[in-house]
Amino acid sequence: MLKVGVNGYGTIGKRVADAVCAQPDMELVGVAKTRPNFEAETAVRNGYSLYAALPERVDQFDDAGVPLAGVVDDLVAESDVVVDTTPSGIGAQNRELYERHDTPAIFQGGEDADIADVSFNARANYDEATGAQFVRTVSCNTTGLSRLLAPLDETYGVKKARVTLVRRGGDPGQTGRGPINDILPDPVTLPSHHGPDVQTIFPELNIDTLGLKVPATLMHTHSVNVTLESTPAAEEVRDLLAGESRLFFVPKHAGIDGAGKLKEFAMDAGRPRGDLWENCIWEESIAVQDDDLYLFQAIHQESDVIPENIDAVRAITGSASKEESIALTNESLGVGL
Amino acid sequence: MLKVGVNGYGTIGKRVADAVCAQPDMELVGVAKTRPNFEAETAVRNGYSLYAALPERVDQFDDAGVPLAGVVDDLVAESDVVVDTTPSGIGAQNRELYERHDTPAIFQGGEDADIADVSFNARANYDEATGAQFVRTVSCNTTGLSRLLAPLDETYGVKKARVTLVRRGGDPGQTGRGPINDILPDPVTLPSHHGPDVQTIFPELNIDTLGLKVPATLMHTHSVNVTLESTPAAEEVRDLLAGESRLFFVPKHAGIDGAGKLKEFAMDAGRPRGDLWENCIWEESIAVQDDDLYLFQAIHQESDVIPENIDAVRAITGSASKEESIALTNESLGVGL
Amino acid sequence: MLKVGVNGYGTIGKRVADAVCAQPDMELVGVAKTRPNFEAETAVRNGYSLYAALPERVDQFDDAGVPLAGVVDDLVAESDVVVDTTPSGIGAQNRELYERHDTPAIFQGGEDADIADVSFNARANYDEATGAQFVRTVSCNTTGLSRLLAPLDETYGVKKARVTLVRRGGDPGQTGRGPINDILPDPVTLPSHHGPDVQTIFPELNIDTLGLKVPATLMHTHSVNVTLESTPAAEEVRDLLAGESRLFFVPKHAGIDGAGKLKEFAMDAGRPRGDLWENCIWEESIAVQDDDLYLFQAIHQESDVIPENIDAVRAITGSASKEESIALTNESLGVGL
Amino acid sequence: MLKVGVNGYGTIGKRVADAVCAQPDMELVGVAKTRPNFEAETAVRNGYSLYAALPERVDQFDDAGVPLAGVVDDLVAESDVVVDTTPSGIGAQNRELYERHDTPAIFQGGEDADIADVSFNARANYDEATGAQFVRTVSCNTTGLSRLLAPLDETYGVKKARVTLVRRGGDPGQTGRGPINDILPDPVTLPSHHGPDVQTIFPELNIDTLGLKVPATLMHTHSVNVTLESTPAAEEVRDLLAGESRLFFVPKHAGIDGAGKLKEFAMDAGRPRGDLWENCIWEESIAVQDDDLYLFQAIHQESDVIPENIDAVRAITGSASKEESIALTNESLGVGL
Ligand SMILES: NC(=O)c1ccc[n+]([C@@H]2O[C@H](COP(=O)([O-])OP(=O)(O)OC[C@H]3O[C@@H](n4cnc5c(N)ncnc54)[C@H](O)[C@@H]3O)[C@@H](O)[C@H]2O)c1
Ligand SMILES: NC(=O)c1ccc[n+]([C@@H]2O[C@H](COP(=O)([O-])OP(=O)(O)OC[C@H]3O[C@@H](n4cnc5c(N)ncnc54)[C@H](O)[C@@H]3O)[C@@H](O)[C@H]2O)c1
Ligand SMILES: NC(=O)c1ccc[n+]([C@@H]2O[C@H](COP(=O)([O-])OP(=O)(O)OC[C@H]3O[C@@H](n4cnc5c(N)ncnc54)[C@H](O)[C@@H]3O)[C@@H](O)[C@H]2O)c1
Ligand SMILES: NC(=O)c1ccc[n+]([C@@H]2O[C@H](COP(=O)([O-])OP(=O)(O)OC[C@H]3O[C@@H](n4cnc5c(N)ncnc54)[C@H](O)[C@@H]3O)[C@@H](O)[C@H]2O)c1
Structure with missing residues (x-):
């Protein structure tokens, strides 16, 4: 059994913790949190051992009546691997902690690429992570692009990818985030940093990205163009992508026009939190014009x-x-809809 | 075992069907649907028998490869009770169907009050429904108000209630609904029809309501004023309401500032679809000024x-x-957070 | 001619500057700004003398090629009165500057009431400001409430006012503000601070307010209840309010359902920036139930x-x-639609 | 003097009417409207002669006390040219009316291309409209693309254009339009119809477009890629585009991050209704990577x-x-910021 600790128990951390528990070969040591808010309460409810991420705040947990199993140092000490799911930039500060314990750690996409030896996507470069001390799971957008581009590049060759990322302004609970009524070029300079992030996974790939931010919270949407080295028919591409386990096709005629109904579908299907672990590709949208997909x-x-x-x-x-x-x-998770 | 049929499998219908299955004393005969969309697929997945709501569309289900157990007439025939969860106004058209089969039916709040002998809220007037042919479960807003007003009226007496309903523009999947960037008095004439709807439950209650519609999808929010016959302290009111099983107090210091975090909390707690069956009252907001709650x-x-x-x-x-x-x-549902 | 300086050239400041220029008895000395952004450019376009609000940033204006008439100290020195329209809290820091020059100053509603001798609304307490060194124009919400409550209190007597303020999340250009998809009780504790702010104008008034924040940018909307000492018919109230110059009635049958169409109407009417200086009351909404307006x-x-x-x-x-x-x-402005 | 009639007085029609009045060589005969709503009132205020678009509704105008100069037939009879700004599809129904009077007419982009002899963009194909009976001004999106692509194609040659159109869900007053919280592929099939619409102006142009709809009301945003025949430096492209009178560069360092601040800028500049007649190109965004702009x-x-x-x-x-x-x-309008 791999003993896994999760440092940072927010949007990503709580999902990682639940997922660890669902694995037959893993055991959750516990989770580290900074504050005894409502998420701490659900951690306790789930029976997860709670560790104070900031030792000086142990009192706050005591005051709130939230029992602690120790401080983050204890969590790292007891873990074979730590998944660090703290906010962007905090991971970099935590690196020294993992080094001190000589514990391998996995960082998230909010950290700079150079925090780790390897930027990671399971489909694209699993083996490169073996034996590393530090690995960075790439961001949600880069993960989505990597899963899509890997089979395309292997099968047809990618001459150039150009992707417009229409990004949600904030997660559903992030009420302080905007915009309320705008479409923001973000970043305004082009191409955006998302392309180079994809290149941490595919160093040779020719890709330019453009990012925007809009007043929506549920999902990002990618408007994808890939100029291919060869010119398959749209059906061939569809068949190729249909064979990928982490790509889900939004079926024609299902009446799913956006993220709202996609999430509804996921919730109807019993997914925890309505999560959609797969890229959701509109089957009807797949088109090939000359060499442009x-x-x-x-x-x-x-x-x-x-x-x-x-x-x-x-x-x-x-x-x-x-x-x-x-x-x-x-x-173990139930990937595949 | 009560054999229950559900006619109309949308937002409300699918939840009623799941809830029926969770009852030890009930059995779901099946659900009637008009179209073989993604919700039909999840009904099949769940093992629910599907009936065509519109016999002339049987072919559409066949074409889509969605197996049918019969047509809606069969569903009604096999059921002891039908819960009609069709869109507003369709229930009225279906009444004759239930009369024909002499099957008791429960309509939803989108129907006019006179569709049924009794408008229903479990906390307030459960017994009035006994033996009725037709019962109407009142709307989401009226349900929320009834649960709150019942204990207040019983314990302190309600001199007058004045409630501003800040309503969500549409459900999360209703992408055709607005507004995008506005606050709409709706209806613009005052007081609104919501007050009289509450009076279908409490005929003697003095209540005026005002309705608005805003660009949000997750929950409605009620800004409540109740002038009481007596003048309890805020803590007494809190204690009174804390004793009600379908009122949930959003705890102080939990950091839950709105519907987004409330739904997150519900999802973290493992609620199916992140559902919140309870009124969610901000504990900190409860205040009494003179006789005004x-x-x-x-x-x-x-x-x-x-x-x-x-x-x-x-x-x-x-x-x-x-x-x-x-x-x-x-x-059986797990009400109470 | 009154020589008026405007310190802070943002949402409020630029409108005050334009309005000063429209007065036959006033002269705009100039406006003070912190940064040479696009608003500085339009100030220059309009021929307004620009003063550096922060002397240490004079270079930034020079670099941007934006000509300066001096620094804020000069502006104050040359003005008979300064209108301070800097962000909340900055006004308090500027008070000493105006004291030093012995120049009367007018602060905005974002400052605490105790910044000034008098909180001000023209309709309600104009004369109290005469001869004061410092006056605070109350906030947009308090201004709107004061204009409405003044005639009601004078004519019928206000027993108690209860108002739910459904507030816009941010101004149209404030892209960093949320929420995107939520309805936030804000503040969550009741009653809100807006009531006491109204009492800076009407110290004797019995008023409780409740505030919410929603994803809209155009206008706030007030859901108003006023329990009156007497019981006029709705038409009488309508006639009373129709006589007030800064209350505008949204006409019945005009098809104006919210702030979007109201602003459209203002823009069609040629209002600068589509501004609506008047409270916009939906005529159809005015209703009296017993003693409740x-x-x-x-x-x-x-x-x-x-x-x-x-x-x-x-x-x-x-x-x-x-x-x-x-x-x-x-x-001079063209108030009255 | 050209006598111009405007049939349909909504979002586009009222702006066309105002613009006609601003021309030294044109005279506005009047405008035709279907209903006496608030827009009719502002037409009257502006001194525009009003014609009933639907003769059977003359009474409604009389009842509302809105004076009429006649019916739409009269308007057409008195006009040298009619600009038809009725909703999509109504223009097609009106064609026969203009034919009957042998009056040249200009339709809008909501009509099918085959309604007219020529689809029109002033920069790209002005001369093709000369002497035509019917001309269609292309849609807002196609107009924006045509202005941009014309100089690029003339100067560098366009190998292929790929554009993602992130479209506003509705205009500010269209409160019935959604989505509230979603990003909708629209249309979901690719490429979208917007490309062929551009080809009504540039028949030889190689262009693929993708459309999305988001919860924003102020402006559309285009994420543009143009693969050029030659490889100019970004500065050269900037200089080329800077020479076009209907392209406005959003200046660097102006702090304008989206449509909200752009409209604020337009309003500060005194533009009627805050209109932005020009394409607004973020200067900082212009980039060339190999042959991709x-x-x-x-x-x-x-x-x-x-x-x-x-x-x-x-x-x-x-x-x-x-x-x-x-x-x-x-x-005459003041194009150029
Ligand atoms: N939310 C997303 O959409 C998303 C998607 C992919 C990747 N990521 C990345 O995942 C990482 C985590 O993001 P998130 O959205 O889960 O953030 P979050 O804010 O939801 O959660 C972070 C958690 O870490 C806790 N925390 C803060 N400081 C800490 C510290 N010093 N030690 C331990 N815990 C601390 C916070 O209390 C919070 O519970 C970031 O790198 C982010 O870029 C986020
Ligand atoms: N959604 C809410 O917020 C909400 C809350 C409380 C009450 N209600 C009430 O519940 C009722 C249902 O609303 P909903 O939101 O679930 O609607 P919905 O549109 O989500 O679902 C209605 C379902 O009925 C089906 N249907 C349509 N015509 C039918 C017919 N003739 N026979 C059988 N099925 C038919 C539709 O295909 C759909 O699946 C309405 O009265 C509504 O006012 C809705
Ligand atoms: N925007 C509204 O809705 C609104 C309504 C009523 C009242 N108010 C009040 O008006 C005041 C101004 O608000 P606003 O919305 O115009 O703010 P704003 O941010 O739009 O404008 C403030 C301006 O002051 C400038 N500034 C910042 N620091 C300064 C300093 N030290 N000296 C001089 N200028 C400085 C800023 O650069 C900016 O141009 C606040 O008290 C606010 O609460 C705002
Ligand atoms: N609004 C936009 O963003 C936009 C942009 C570019 C092009 N267009 C196109 O311009 C045209 C008009 O659009 P709009 O947005 O101005 O519409 P709108 O709905 O704002 O205005 C249309 C006007 O025509 C009137 N009308 C309806 N039926 C009529 C009839 N039979 N005869 C005369 N008038 C009638 C309506 O009352 C309304 O006043 C459409 O083709 C549209 O596609 C609109």
């Missing part, structure tokens, strides 16, 4: 990186091969 | 009527007393 | 305080009577 | 077609050359 995909920012973090735990410890890990993660 | 409550429009529909099934059939039914519904 | 009004947060600031300039300097000033301001 | 532009859907409609009046009547007309329209 086009499609729309929606990316659930809160959850698409979860299976990748689980695979990263196995990759970094060398405890399973790529195929074994992906299959096991998919099976 | 004030508070804020959020109402999850998609789910607060679900326990009421289940209770209505027992009430209409006389199969359990009010206390038994409420306790059983709460227990 | 109800109505909806929309308040244009960016502009309803502009005529009040102009009147405050005359009041503080004693240069005109209340009636003269209100008439002159209305006439 | 990228940029962001915001398009004010309510107003960018106005100068084009004015030019179309001169083009269809042959009353001025392309250069004369564009210069005169720009000068």
